[in-house]
Amino acid sequence: MIWTTALQLAVRALWRNKVRALLTALGVIIGVGSVITMLAVGAGAQERIARQLENLGSNNLMLRSGSSLRGGVRTGAGSNTSLTRADAEAIRALPGVLAVSPTVRTGAQALYRGSNWGTIVEGVTPDYLKTRSWGLESGEFFSERQVAAAVDVCVLGRTVVRELFGLVDPVGEIVILKGLACRVIGVLSEKGAGNWGNDQDDIILAPLTTVQRKFMGISHVDRIEVQAAGKAAAASAYKEIQRLLRARHRLQEGQANDFRIYNRAELASSAEESASVFAWLLGSIASVSLLVGGIGIMNIMLVSVTERTREIGIRMALGARRRDILWQFLLEALVLSGIGGLVGVALGIAAALLLGSFSEFEIRIVPWSVALAFSFAAMIGVFFGLHPARKASSLQPIEALRYE
Amino acid sequence: MSATTPVIRLSGVHKTYAQDGVEVHALRGIDLTVAAGEFVAIMGASGSGKSTLMHILGCLDVPGQGDYWLNGQAVRRLDSDALAAIRNREIGFVFQNFNLLARTSAVDNVEMPLVYAGVDKAERQRRARAELERMGLGERLAHHPSQLSGGQQQRVALARALVTRPALLLADEPTGNLDSATSREILALFAELNQRDGLTIVLITHEPDIAAHAGRQLHMHDGRLEH
Ligand SMILES: Nc1ncnc2c1ncn2[C@@H]1O[C@H](COP(=O)(O)OP(=O)(O)OP(=O)(O)O)[C@@H](O)[C@H]1O
Ligand SMILES: [Mg+2]
Numbered sequence: 001m002i003w004t005t006a007l008q009l010a011v012r013a014l015w016r017n018k019v020r021a022l023l024t025a026l027g028v029i030i031g032v033g034s035v036i037t038m039l040a041v042g043a044g045a046q047e048r049i050a051r052q053l054e055n056l057g058s059n060n061l062m063l064r065s066g067s068s069l070r071g072g073v074r075t076g077a078g079s080n081t082s083l084t085r086a087d088a089e090a091i092r093a094l095p096g097v098l099a100v101s102p103t104v105r106t107g108a109q110a111l112y113r114g115s116n117w118g119t120i121v122e123g124v125t126p127d128y129l130k131t132r133s134w135g136l137e138s139g140e141f142f143s144e145r146q147v148a149a150a151v152d153v154c155v156l157g158r159t160v161v162r163e164l165f166g167l168v169d170p171v172g173e174i175v176i177l178k179g180l181a182c183r184v185i186g187v188l189s190e191k192g193a194g195n196w197g198n199d200q201d202d203i204i205l206a207p208l209t210t211v212q213r214k215f216m217g218i219s220h221v222d223r224i225e226v227q228a229a230g231k232a233a234a235a236s237a238y239k240e241i242q243r244l245l246r247a248r249h250r251l252q253e254g255q256a257n258d259f260r261i262y263n264r265a266e267l268a269s270s271a272e273e274s275a276s277v278f279a280w281l282l283g284s285i286a287s288v289s290l291l292v293g294g295i296g297i298m299n300i301m302l303v304s305v306t307e308r309t310r311e312i313g314i315r316m317a318l319g320a321r322r323r324d325i326l327w328q329f330l331l332e333a334l335v336l337s338g339i340g341g342l343v344g345v346a347l348g349i350a351a352a353l354l355l356g357s358f359s360e361f362e363i364r365i366v367p368w369s370v371a372l373a374f375s376f377a378a379m380i381g382v383f384f385g386l387h388p389a390r391k392a393s394s395l396q397p398i399e400a401l402r403y404e
Numbered sequence: 405m406s407a408t409t410p411v412i413r414l415s416g417v418h419k420t421y422a423q424d425g426v427e428v429h430a431l432r433g434i435d436l437t438v439a440a441g442e443f444v445a446i447m448g449a450s451g452s453g454k455s456t457l458m459h460i461l462g463c464l465d466v467p468g469q470g471d472y473w474l475n476g477q478a479v480r481r482l483d484s485d486a487l488a489a490i491r492n493r494e495i496g497f498v499f500q501n502f503n504l505l506a507r508t509s510a511v512d513n514v515e516m517p518l519v520y521a522g523v524d525k526a527e528r529q530r531r532a533r534a535e536l537e538r539m540g541l542g543e544r545l546a547h548h549p550s551q552l553s554g555g556q557q558q559r560v561a562l563a564r565a566l567v568t569r570p571a572l573l574l575a576d577e578p579t580g581n582l583d584s585a586t587s588r589e590i591l592a593l594f595a596e597l598n599q600r601d602g603l604t605i606v607l608i609t610h611e612p613d614i615a616a617h618a619g620r621q622l623h624m625h626d627g628r629l630e631h
Contacts, residue, residue, distance in 0.1 A: 005519055016507055314503050317464055318564070319492020319520040321485050397491075398464040401503070 031290030032344025042279025044362035096233030123211025139186030294380030313400030333385020341377030417470035448624030496565030555586035
């Protein structure tokens with residue numbers, strides 16, 4: 001039999017039972033559509049996490065002054081003053097360490113002419129930009145020498161610029177911070193919202209020493225961020241730093257660390273892992289609906305074969321070979337799943353885009369997921385269509401003709 | 405095919421059905437030869453095995469024992485594809501209940517054997533139309549079976565049986581569901597096809613006046629032919 005004729009025959013047979021064909025195809029449409037949508041949601045989540053981790057710097061280690069036993073009272077992280085700038089310099093000398101950024105933070109009201117804005121002042125060193133993967137929009141950053149000299153300069157985040165200056169270029173202007181006149185020498189590029197929805201651009205950076213001595217009157221640091229050369233370097237630095245700091249802080253064997261150290265590379269890989277588990281979970285739940293759609297096809301095709309046994313007999317009496325009958329039913333199943341697959345792809349993409357624009361979900365339509373869902377649908381057509389088609393083609397002509 | 409080769413030759417054909425452990429001997433040793441151009445009528449009581457014989461002649465069923473040569477070809481040796489090809493090209497079959505495809509136009513019904521013969525669409529349409537016109541159904545091409553009378557339906561079935569130009573026409577009580585006037589019309593068509601086109605016809609009927617049209621009458625009784 002000629003291919004085009006066989007295809008026509010299949011389409012015509014389906015057309016005769018429009019509603020039934022539509023309902024059967026709907027199973028596949030929903031299956032394919034939900035696979036694409038769910039994988040888009042999963043991939044979106046993965047991408048979002050990957051981007052956030054990149055922002056954090058995934059090869060970074062973070063140190064905070066940590067709880068230690070003081071006369072039996074354990075104080076919270078950061079309440080202790082064990083970390084110093086000297087610790088940071090010692091860490092910088094370790095192999096595999098690219099950048100070390102000690103920081104302190106305090107709240108401050110910033111004044112510029114008539115306006116004022118409550119923000120955070122962070123005391124940092126030039127390495128800060130490297131460890132945070134941040135850059136400047138205009139002006140310049142303070143140098144090591146300016147840090148050493150505790151110069152009264154500052155670099156503003158975008159939000160502070162917007163709130164205090166509006167459209168005025170802040171570089172070269174003077175901002176009053178806690179009664180101290182600081183010259184603005186640069187503006188940070190826009191960073192956007194942080195992982196917890198905080199505004200990362202609502203910040204003023206000043207030399208570490210300036211903030212320590214002139215604003216806070218302290219000599220310790222709150223945190224030290226360490227950037228390692230890679231994941232492996234981060235892992236070995238994690239151990240080295242603990243050994244180094246324990247020695248520097250003269251901690252005895254059996255005494256707890258007076259600092260806390262976090263490996264962001266580890267956090268990163270566990271976050272990435274949970275994101276991909278999430279993506280696969282969504283994908284596999286959706287595949288179940290695709291499977292159910294396939295079973296729907298088989299069910300309808302089996303009913304169809306039984307219902308059309310006489311037709312099969314007539315066709316055989318008129319010269320249809322077994323393979324003609326096999327192809328007739330297989331093609332019907334394939335057309336159902338193929339059309340269902342195509343409509344499902346369109347609907348799945350549309351649903352994903354809709355979800356992306358109307359909800360918090362980040363959506364990323366992955367081309368391979370579209371190809372996967374469609375070919376899965378076609379395979380389901382073959383797989384679930386083959387059994388009924390075989391059943392039809394194995395009938396004896398006379399038995400099929402006599403079938404009531 | 406040499407002039408002496410009969411269209412049909414049956415020798416010692418038996419057919420036994422096993423139904424719930426009970427054996428029914430539908431055919432008990434049939435010997436039959438039909439030459440090209442013959443018009444044979446088979447009569448007999450209900451249950452005597454006429455339809456069973458016809459199904460074997462039409463390659464819709466196979467003999468339990470015995471042999472069948474169609475145009476000199478031993479049917480026993482043929483596989484299912486070859487049998488399909490024979491049903492398609494060498495035999496036209498007309499059933500008592502027409503066996504037309506429902507919700508399918510007359511043209512599409514008639515064109516169906518040509519689909520399996522691998523004829524292209526335009527040629528199929530042309531030949532199906534011509535055949536229907538020959539049966540006097542030129543005005544009913546697009547009608548579905550449910551929109552046709554019994555006689556018209558049987559003529560569509562006849563057009564379908566003849567569209568591939570077979571040498572042998574088998575008809576199992578073709579007028580069984582028709583009134584006597586329509587029966588006479590259909591029968592006149594058979595006679596014409598036999599006389600004008602030289603078509604070999606084997607026909608089953610219950611009515612003696614119909615059988616009288618045939619060149620040869622055979623009687624079946626309890627699975628045996630009485631000449
Ligand atoms: N598929 C079958 N299974 C079991 N028995 C069958 C089957 N087909 C036919 N028979 C039996 O074989 C015998 C012959 O049946 P057949 O249909 O050939 O008779 P017939 O001469 O055509 O009768 P009628 O004139 O009523 O059509 C009957 O006894 C019938 O019950
Ligand atoms: Mg009968």
